[in-house]
Amino acid sequence: MKQSTMRRTRSVSALTLASLSLAAALAGSMPASAAELGDEQHRPAIHYSPEKNWMNDPNGLVFHKGVYHMYYQHNPSGNTWGNMSWGHATSKDLVHWEEQPLAISTDAQEDVFSGSIVVDKNNTSGLGTAENPPLIAIYTSAYKEASTHRGLQAQSLAYSLDDGQTWTKYDGNPVLSRNSANFRDPKVFWYDNPAGGSYWVMTAVEAQEHKVVLYKSDNLKDWTALSEFGPANATGGQWECPDLFPLAVDGDPNNVKWVMIVSINPGGVAGGSAGQYFVGNFDGTTFTSETTKPAATLPAGTVLAGFNDGTYNGWTVNNEPGNWKNGPFGDAPAAGSLPGQSPVTGFGGTGLVNSFNDGDWPVGTMKSPAFTVSQDYLNFLVGGGNHPRTSDRLDNTPPQGELLFDGFEVPAGTTLADFGWTGTGDIAPQYQPFAGGGDHAIGTHVINTFESNGGGDEKQGTLISPAFTITKNNLSMLVGGGNRSNDPNQTLAVQLLVNGEIKRSVAGENAGALNWKAWDVAEFRGQQAQIRVVDQATGGWGHLTLDHVMQTDAPAVPRSDETTVNLEVGGQVVRTATGSNSEALDLASWNVKEFAGQQANISIIDNNRGGWGHILADEFMLSAKPAVSALETYDWLDYGRDYYAAVSFGNMPDDKRIMLGWMSNWDYANDIPTSPWRSAMALPREVKLTQTPDGPRLTQSAVKQVEKLGGKVSYNDKKGGPISAGTHPLPAQSAGQIQQVDITFTPGTATKSGLTVLGDEKSSTVIGYDATTGKMFVDRRNSGNTTFHPAFASIEDAPVTLDKNGNITLRIYLDRSSVEVFAQNGLRTITDQVFPNPGADKMALFAEGGTAQLKSLTVTPLEKAMFLPEKK
Numbered sequence: 001m002k003q004s005t006m007r008r009t010r011s012v013s014a015l016t017l018a019s020l021s022l023a024a025a026l027a028g029s030m031p032a033s034a035a036e037l038g039d040e041q042h043r044p045a046i047h048y049s050p051e052k053n054w055m056n057d058p059n060g061l062v063f064h065k066g067v068y069h070m071y072y073q074h075n076p077s078g079n080t081w082g083n084m085s086w087g088h089a090t091s092k093d094l095v096h097w098e099e100q101p102l103a104i105s106t107d108a109q110e111d112v113f114s115g116s117i118v119v120d121k122n123n124t125s126g127l128g129t130a131e132n133p134p135l136i137a138i139y140t141s142a143y144k145e146a147s148t149h150r151g152l153q154a155q156s157l158a159y160s161l162d163d164g165q166t167w168t169k170y171d172g173n174p175v176l177s178r179n180s181a182n183f184r185d186p187k188v189f190w191y192d193n194p195a196g197g198s199y200w201v202m203t204a205v206e207a208q209e210h211k212v213v214l215y216k217s218d219n220l221k222d223w224t225a226l227s228e229f230g231p232a233n234a235t236g237g238q239w240e241c242p243d244l245f246p247l248a249v250d251g252d253p254n255n256v257k258w259v260m261i262v263s264i265n266p267g268g269v270a271g272g273s274a275g276q277y278f279v280g281n282f283d284g285t286t287f288t289s290e291t292t293k294p295a296a297t298l299p300a301g302t303v304l305a306g307f308n309d310g311t312y313n314g315w316t317v318n319n320e321p322g323n324w325k326n327g328p329f330g331d332a333p334a335a336g337s338l339p340g341q342s343p344v345t346g347f348g349g350t351g352l353v354n355s356f357n358d359g360d361w362p363v364g365t366m367k368s369p370a371f372t373v374s375q376d377y378l379n380f381l382v383g384g385g386n387h388p389r390t391s392d393r394l395d396n397t398p399p400q401g402e403l404l405f406d407g408f409e410v411p412a413g414t415t416l417a418d419f420g421w422t423g424t425g426d427i428a429p430q431y432q433p434f435a436g437g438g439d440h441a442i443g444t445h446v447i448n449t450f451e452s453n454g455g456g457d458e459k460q461g462t463l464i465s466p467a468f469t470i471t472k473n474n475l476s477m478l479v480g481g482g483n484r485s486n487d488p489n490q491t492l493a494v495q496l497l498v499n500g501e502i503k504r505s506v507a508g509e510n511a512g513a514l515n516w517k518a519w520d521v522a523e524f525r526g527q528q529a530q531i532r533v534v535d536q537a538t539g540g541w542g543h544l545t546l547d548h549v550m551q552t553d554a555p556a557v558p559r560s561d562e563t564t565v566n567l568e569v570g571g572q573v574v575r576t577a578t579g580s581n582s583e584a585l586d587l588a589s590w591n592v593k594e595f596a597g598q599q600a601n602i603s604i605i606d607n608n609r610g611g612w613g614h615i616l617a618d619e620f621m622l623s624a625k626p627a628v629s630a631l632e633t634y635d636w637l638d639y640g641r642d643y644y645a646a647v648s649f650g651n652m653p654d655d656k657r658i659m660l661g662w663m664s665n666w667d668y669a670n671d672i673p674t675s676p677w678r679s680a681m682a683l684p685r686e687v688k689l690t691q692t693p694d695g696p697r698l699t700q701s702a703v704k705q706v707e708k709l710g711g712k713v714s715y716n717d718k719k720g721g722p723i724s725a726g727t728h729p730l731p732a733q734s735a736g737q738i739q740q741v742d743i744t745f746t747p748g749t750a751t752k753s754g755l756t757v758l759g760d761e762k763s764s765t766v767i768g769y770d771a772t773t774g775k776m777f778v779d780r781r782n783s784g785n786t787t788f789h790p791a792f793a794s795i796e797d798a799p800v801t802l803d804k805n806g807n808i809t810l811r812i813y814l815d816r817s818s819v820e821v822f823a824q825n826g827l828r829t830i831t832d833q834v835f836p837n838p839g840a841d842k843m844a845l846f847a848e849g850g851t852a853q854l855k856s857l858t859v860t861p862l863e864k865a866m867f868l869p870e871k872k
Contacts, residue, residue, distance in 0.1 A: 038864075042673065042817040042835055044680045045738045045864040046709060047663065048097045050087060052676035054079055056669065057241060057645035058660045059086055060103075060117035060137055062164070063652050068094055069164050070660065070681070071137075073114060076102050079490075079678045080539040080670045084111040084142065088164070093705045094658065094684045095865045104137060104158050104167045109147040114185045114241060115139030115155075117164070118200070118220070119651045125220045127159040127170070134159040136220055137167060138202065140184040141174050152177065153184045155204065157220065176215065176223045182207040185241045187647055188220070193284050201226070201284075205262070207238035208342070212262060214244075214287070227286040229260065233293055233634040234276050235345065236267025236383075236582030241275075241645040244287060245657055247689040249696045257689055257696050258282040260289065261637065261659075263645050265666050266581040268636075270796045271386060272667035273644040275637035279689070279696050290695065296587050296630035298348070298379050301623030304371055304602070307333035308349035312366070319357075319364040327362030328355035328606045328614065337583070344616060346585035346630075347381060352618035355384070355563070355606035360613035365394075367568075368602040368620075373595040378567060379627035380620045382588045384579035385563035385612030386667075386791065392573070393557045394607050396440050399476055399516070401552030404468060405531070408433035408445040408547060416447075416463070425461020426453040427535055432463060438480060439513040439609060440559070442548045446514070449535040450481070450543035457542035464497075465531040473522040475504075476556035477549040480514035482541030482671075483507040483788045489675040492537035492544050496521065497530045509790050510541045510671050511610050518555030540670055561608045563615040567592065568601045580631075581612045581667070587627040632799070635697065639798035640778065640831040641665045642818070643682055658703060660684050663818060663831060668789035673835055674817070682831055683813060683820060692827070699826040702813060709862040710740055720745075720854035723753055723847040733859070734843040737836070740860045741812040741843075746805070747771045749850030755857075757814055758783065760840040765819055765832075768846070769800070769808050776800050776808065776823050776830065784836035798828040807855060813862075 043049065053075050060071035067090050074087030088103040104112045117137045120128065128134030141156040143149040154174035158167040177183070186204040193199065202215040202223065210231035215223040230239065243261040260278040268274020278289040305313065310332055317329050333351035337344045341356045353366065410416065410433060417429035427449045434448035452459045475496065484492035484507060496504035496519055504519040521529075535544055550556075567575035567590060575590040592600075606615050637646055638661070646661030663682040664672065672678060683702045690699050715734040723745070737758060747753050747769055754768020754776075766779035775797040780786065786793040800823050802808055813820040821830045845854060 041838055043677070044815050044817060046095070046706070046813070046815050046862055047680040047683060047818065048089060049677050049680040050074065051099055052079070053077070053678070054081055055087060055677070055679040056081065056664070057114045057662050058647060058681060059114050059139070061647060061649040061660055062117040062119065062135065063649055064119055064135065065163060067092060067163070068649065069117065070097065071103055071117065072681070074102070076105070078539050079675060084113055086112055086137070086139070094703050095705045095709060097865070100165065103164075104139065104169070109144060110156075111142040111144065113140035113142045113153070114645070116187045116647070117650065118188050118190070120220065124200070124218060125157070125159070128161055132161055134161055135164050138186045138188045138220065140186065142184075149174070149177070151181055152179060153181055154178070155183075155186045155202070170221075172221065175221050176202070178206070178213075180206060182238070183213075187241075187243045189245065189650060191284055195284070201244070203242040203244045205239045205242055207240055210235040210239050212239070212242045212260065212287070214285075229287050229289070230262070232278065232289060234264050234267055234269075234631060236580060236584035236586070237265045239264055241647055243647045244282060245648055246282070247657060247687070249689045249691055251688075258287060259689070259698065260287055261646065265644065266386075267584060269631045269634070269639055270641045271580050271794070272641060272665040272791070275644060275646050275661065277635050277637055277698060279635070291635055293630070293633050296628065296633065298381075298587065298619055298621055298627055299623045299625040301375060301379065301621040304620040304622060305368060306349050306619055307351040307353060310351065314369045316367045317364070318366070320362045327358035328364045329353065329366055330357040342583050344383070344583045344585070346383065347616070348619040352381075352585070352616060353604055354614070354616050355604075356614040360611065361609045363607050363609060365606070366604040370599045370601055373592050373598050373600050373622070375622040375624055376591065376593045377623045377626045378575075378590045378592050378620065379623050380565065380588055381585040381618040382565050382577050382579055383582055383585035383616035384614045385608060386578055386581045387561055387563040387608045387612070388578045389562045389564045389566065389573065389576045390560045391557050393559050394605070396442075396559055398442065398548060398550060399552045399554065399556045401472065401476065401550040403548070404475070404551050405465065405549045407443040408447060409443045410445065420466035421463060423461060423463040426459035427461040427463050427533065429463060438545050438547070440480075441478065441514055441545070447533060447546040448543065449533065449545075457540065458538050459543070460536050460538070462535075463533040467528045467530050470521050470524045470527055470529050470551070472551040472553055473520065473525070474518050474552045474555045475521050475549065476516060476518040476552045478514040478547040479506055479508050479517045479545065480512060481508035481544035482537055483510050484537045484673075490537040490542070491534050492542065493534055494544065494546055495532045495534060497532050498524050498527055508541075508544055513561060513610060514545055514547055515561065516556035516558050518552070520555065559607075561610070562605055563608050563613060564605050565615065565617050566603045566605065568603055569595050569598055573603070579612070579615060583616070585616050585618060586631055587629050589626040589628070591626065637661070637698070637700075638829045638831050640796045640829070641667075641794060642833045643829070643831040646682075648687075657687050658684050659687050661831075663833060667791040671789045672833065673785055673788045680818070697827065700829055701822060701826045702820070706813075706862075709865055710860040711863060713858055713860050714739070715857070715859040717854065717857040720856055723750070723845050723852040723854055725750070725847050725850065727756065727844050727846040729842065729844045735841045736859070736861055737814060737816050737841045738862050738864065739814050740862055741814065742810070742856070742858045743812070744807050744809040744855040746807050746853040746855065747802075748852045750847040750852040751849035753847040753852035754845075756844045756846060757812070757819065758834060758836040758840050759842040759844065760837050763837055763840060764842070764844070765834045765836070766846070767810065767812060767819065767821060770797065773797065774799055774801075776810070776821070776828065778819060778821060778830045778832045780832055780834050783834040784840060786835070796830050796832060798823070798830055800824055800828050
């Protein structure tokens with residue numbers, strides 16, 4: 001298959017925005033920040049993002065004839081994952097990128113998943129000539145139903161004879177198959193064998209088996225197995241996107257180690273997606289890790305419950321009543337995995353609590369017998385779904401109040417049009433309500449924009465209620481479905497109209513379950529109002545559900561759809577923990593010193609019916625020492641939520657190792673509030689190995705070319721001074737959304753200290769150091785728009801060692817919708833997306849619990865790294 005040979009370049013700053021969507025028109029006006037493509041709110045200025053549509057993993061990173069090529073997973077037809085093809089961008093400096101035509105496209109037989117590109121200098125493949133050797137793309141064919149290989153993943157080739165602009169799929173594909181549905185992500189390099197007989201080496205993964213599989217080839221078409229690596233260290237999710245390369249320790253050519261990169265999803269150190277690495281040796285056949293950690297163990301202590309005798313031993317078990325055979329907890333502990341469940345690992349002994357009986361749907365609770373808190377720590381193992389506790393409410397009963405709209409329980413043969421509702425498009429009142437209810441709906445009918453006019457997420461329109469008088473302080477309602485309430489181009493929301501103006505807006509949580517939402521409407525009491533449902537969204541979760549709209553004195557309390565382990569003292573939950581969307585249990589620990597001598601219970605709650613709607617728990621012990629999470633002992637490329645699938649460029653000059661990662665997380669990647677594009681790449685990073693007390697470890701820094709984006713320093717405090725307890729705004733010269741920030745400070749007596757960025761009067765992102773834990777952190781819980789997905793608001797942290805002077809030094813890159821933090825010369829990094837409020841650009845210093853000492857602070861604005869439009 002050959003792509004068009006027409007040369008075409010695009011610049012995200014050079015194209016004007018398409019016409020306003022109906023959603024923006026409904027909002028009254030077009031946001032000023034979206035006047036030109038490239039300057040939309042949240043559009044990265046120094047990170048690559050495509051002009052439009054979906055992007056994920058970097059693929060085929062290669063340097064060739066003075067040009068850096070970045071291919072990537074791309075949906076050419078939409079803004080969510082799908083139609084996987086290879087997008088393409090080029091750069092001469094790793095900073096300014098030009099988007100090129102689609103490189104390798106999905107077709108009727110296959111989706112084109114991740115892979116790599118090599119320069120076949122000696123034409124070993126025979127697909128070029130000695131005079132014009134080919135570029136060879138080695139990618140994963142994800143075969144569709146139409147293919148004879150349907151359901152399998154295998155490795156295939158495509159080749160380019162025009163320096164990577166157009167590609168032809170090899171007629172003999174696939175070139176390597178294991179008859180596996182999860183064999184993917186080939187990274188290929190040329191191995192110069194010291195013993196002679198050099199060859200190509202491929203690393204790929206058996207994703208579900210947590211294995212990197214290695215193969216060799218002389219011609220890129222015929223492959224022979226070499227060895228396997230893994231499982232090792234983090235195995236909570238599937239392994240993906242391996243890479244293997246040598247690095248000299250501290251630049252010493254006589255001390256070379258090999259680094260194995262493995263991405264994991266879910267099961268990362270911060271939750272969801274992440275990348276781990278191993279340091280060791282490669283002899284041309286086998287990679288041997290020197291940094292694989294032994295299985296973590298619980299500290300010695302008093303066992304409260306181990307679930308190893310085949311019974312729950314006095315625990316009270318409340319399984320949901322109904323037609324479920326066992327669920328969710330059954331009548332006895334599980335011996336491991338349950339039917340339909342992926343392998344469960346990391347539990348102790350012969351039994352554990354596993355609420356996957358009958359799948360994720362059933363809900364229930366368990367509670368331990370009372371015990372006395374007699375030691376300082378309560379340690380245990382936990383896994384399963386990541387659904388934290390959000391309230392004390394587990395049921396779905398309506399709050400006290402007056403039903404405003406009668407649950408949409410219209411008589412047979414009537415629609416909402418018969419009751420004064422109006423609207424437009426596919427969700428107009430003649431298509432509503434839907435007689436199918438919904439999970440946690442009340443009654444049998446709901447408004448459901450998915451089911452309108454034939455059904456589907458592509459349905460669009462509006463639905464407006466009759467006017468009513470606001471008589472109470474709150475409007476409460478059940479809302480479900482997608483969350484695009486802050487997307488002006490694809491608005492999906494329930495809105496409150498007062499005098500025709502939008503005064504409140506709410507949406508679902510990208511989930512099928514409806515949950516209680518509330519608006520404070522006290523200021524509008526006595527006024528006429530209407531409810532409007534707006535659906536201008538398409539693609540995944542492009543629909544909304546609404547039920548049981550009420551006027552209430554107090555706001556409705558959201559139902560806690562949790563999968564948690566809790567400590568109860570005096571009938572109140574005082575500690576809580578949840579899983580990490582992983583079937584691998586990990587160690588957890590609660591400091592319970594303050595409850596010494598008191599009676600307590602452990603409760604285990606499964607109140608979730610969605611994905612990962614189950615909880616795993618085991619080995620509850622009181623101990624004098626805390627348990628340390630095994631995840632925190634492993635080596636991670638990045639401790640943030642948004643650095644995944646990172647791989648290195650091939651064919652680099654001067655033996656440099658430059659890596660590039662996708663700046664997102666599969667927990668919420670399809671839902672981030674950007675349009676018409678979705679996702680960006682992190683800054684390219686040069687990685688090196690340096691000797692540490694624990695052995696050779698990676699250091700990372702943004703490539704030197706980024707420094708050329710820096711202009712005149714806007715704020716420079718070389719003298720420093722004390723940072724007293726409180727928040728201290730910095731002068732206006734420090735403000736900005738696109739800049740490099742360099743700060744050195746000493747924690748002093750402060751428990752927490754650092755700076756806030758991308759702030760306004762109501763929000764900011766907090767970056768600092770916690771002296772009580774010895775960790776730097778990024779807190780994005782109040783960073784602007786955090787409500788588009790329930791998993792987004794979070795704190796990320798990473799262990800750091802203060803330097804010999806007791807200082808911590810951070811280099812921070814701010815870019816409209818992200819922060820990248822490099823600590824202590826790049827030994828630790830945290831990369832997080834943030835979506836600040838419009839205009840939020842202020843910076844401040846802060847300290848808590850004492851006084852810190854600022855040593856220096858420099859702020860350097862960065863120029864936008866965008867190409868100008870191509871001249872015609």
